Amino acid sequence: MSILIKGGTVLSSTGSVAADVVVDGERVTAVVAPDSWPGNADTVIDATGKYVLPGGIDGHTHMEMPFGGTFSADTFETGTTAAAWGGTTTIVDFAVQAKGTSLLSTLDKWHEKAGGNCAIDYGFHMIVSDVNDGTLKEMDACVDAGVNTFKMFMAYPGVFYSTDGEILLAMQRARANGGTIMMHAENGIAIDQLVAQAIAAGRTDPVQHGLTRPPELEGEATHRAIQLAKVTGAPLYIVHLSAAQALEAVAVARNDGQNVFAETCPQYLFLSIEDLARPDFEGAKFVASPPLREKSHQGALWQGLRTNDLSVVSTDHCPFCFVEQKELGRGDFSKIPNGMPGVEHRMDLIYQGVVGGELTLQRWVEVTSTTPARMFGLYPRKGVIAPGSDADIVVYDPKATQTLSASTHHMNVDYSAYEGLEITGRVDTVLSRGRVVLDRDGWHGAKGHGRFLSRELNQYLN
Template identity: 65%
Template sequence: MVSRTVILGGLVITAADEVHADVLVEDGRVAALAAHGSQAAAGWSGSADHVIDAAQKYVIPGGVDAHTHMEMPFGGTQASDTFETGTRAAAWGGTTTIIDFAIQPKGGSLMAGIDTWHGKAEGKCAIDYAFHMIMSDVNASSLKEMDRLVESGVSSFKLFTAYPGVFLSDDGQILRAMQRAASNGGLVMTHAENGPAIDVLVEQALARGERDPRYHGEVRKALLEAEATHRVIRLSQVAGAPLYVVHVSAQEAVAELMRARDDGLPVFGETCPQYLFLSTDNLAEPEFEGAKYVCSTPLRPAEHQAALWRGLRTNDLQVVSTDHCPFCFKGQKELGRGDFSKIPNGMPGVENRMDLLHQAVVDGHIGRRRWIEIACAAPARMFGLYPKKGTIAPGADADIVIYDPHAEQIMSADTHHMNVDYSAYEGKRVTGRVETVLSRGIPVIDHRDYVGHAGHGAYVPRGICQYAQ
């Protein structure tokens, strides 16, 4: 029995186009689009199981958040969102696919890390999910495993120039991983900060008695982000491999990416809403409140935001992800009272991204199609999910959001659905709100009611980066 849903009267917005059209969904996929009121669309309605009225609304692809950390262990605790609570919150925010990070255990195999993350996520997710692989131990065995992972649908590998003793890989290890990716079609992602230098500055700051959260931002210098960004770009050039730099926050790092791209290198960059909307002023909030905003790379002075917005407009930055890694203020962020270096690094945001970026449209930073590009289509292309995800076109998964561009809301921990006791955007007024969300044609949010369930979300194996082929 074919299940049919028709979405009537909305403005369909993709990265490529804006068109007033009706959308036919059959068995979880987009079957067709037709001009609103056309004979074809009229015929669909008569045989539909469900009709959704999208008049005066946008009809957009479900968001693809390519950078989340559900249940991630860090600093003696773990991220407060489970795959169940985190994917439910993502759906409330109009995101229908996340790509989370599985972690290779030190001394263990990549497959052991993937198996652990499958165990965490399977049967729990409200929306579809995929995995990247964090390589914490680059050696002959794990390099061989990279080939197997690419073949099985885990085609991106994250390496760190930060966190000595935990995730740090040296330049030789990073180069070897990049060389392997060059041969197997994988994409190396890097957290680009000079970790050993930062550790020196942390030690010196603590010795001076500088212990408040604001010093987290002061020791993680923008120049050390730029230096590491430059270094991984040159290593990728030597290896002949594409490169994706995660959570770019500093204008100096954007400049490194721009220079590389101007030289024609396959180098890509991601930023996050916290760097676009928050700043070191938040880190400096009194009474330890600044701990809520501790993440790495850190928040920067507000003047860096202009370079990030410009990078998004010029396509020197291609993707906005959240780096969603929430820790509650009480009991988790508080682990760093009296020592900023012990504050768990990470912020909540998976529910806020689509709305914040729509506010950027309202504010004139980006256009509507660019909103969909950086939040849906580009992450899907970057990580081998397009056109299954990231667009509304015949054959695509019917991951569709009915979005009310006129509704106003005030962001608050009192009303969000993330499993964390504060909002990074508390009190922020934004225009635009998710009304209804379909995941593979099935309602997850229906007129602001959650109607989904744990286990609906399916694991999605990925192809290779479509920008680097």
């Protein structure tokens, strides 16, 4: 089964060329000058006037994630399907070690949850909640099993929180086995005091979620993680960076040549604490951690994307329905499940940065696909349209317009964080490993098509 994508402009992280793309089976066979493919093709896709780009890679999702007695609302099936609708053809989801359990059994469990259910390819990061001699050894086994990125938390004491000593131990192990430590960098120990004071004082609205997590405490934790990484020599990747203070800490370390990387998420670029302050408990829709910040941080984040101090845009997709889930926190913001939906809209939203002059076209491709592929050991299988690469390809219509809404989105959640937002650009056609899972006629994908990706090590390390 071969496909010829004709007439489009093929994008990469360095620029664009007019070219046709030949797919044979699951892989790209050739990238050729327009109309110069001498072979046959079973199917021809007309990409005239459109961009042809490597499928998006969302390096930070939480499908069916247990959180405070409930689960994030997207299953691997619904979540990966929504991702594909938005032009994302790979996710890296977080397996979550529960305290007292092993990393490998956790991995087994996540393989069970995801296996046979995903519409697109997927990999795993491992959340390490319980550092001990056994789990430290298991980290090596995880690396061998294609899971070499380990998320730790400086927040959520009693749940995911690791002490600086535990982080140090895990970093030493990562230094030895080639893994990268991913960090949720907020000083949760100090934050929890502020939260308790707010509750005690009767300040219980959703906006308090933001006010009790000041950006200095994200900056502080980021700086601390960087110093621990320096002492141990471990590569470090800061997840969901939201604050200018944290960005500054990352910039200093990167300027010093340390192996420190960071991602931000669309919600920090487009939304703010003003959304958290929406009346009638509407703000609960925007509760995630780190919290949405003052608008002044947005410009710093866009600039960080330009300077490459922010290398990746992921979503931290972790949807909870407003009804029955977010509502758990009425009267006590600290009980609102933390997380926002977003896996479907990342490519479109960051494209608005291109439309608005914040990013170049090539940088759009880089931060949404090429860099995550290199960062998470998937390149050149993913992240580029090149011979031998998986045929994960998006045909994107740069002129089409659309309106984001819960009534039209495909995520399994009852609200949109961007309800009513009119944007330019729209996914036209999506291939996942050579299969057209989506085109203008609609959905042709299927759960179970997606396969687990055993990942290589971070490719940015010298």
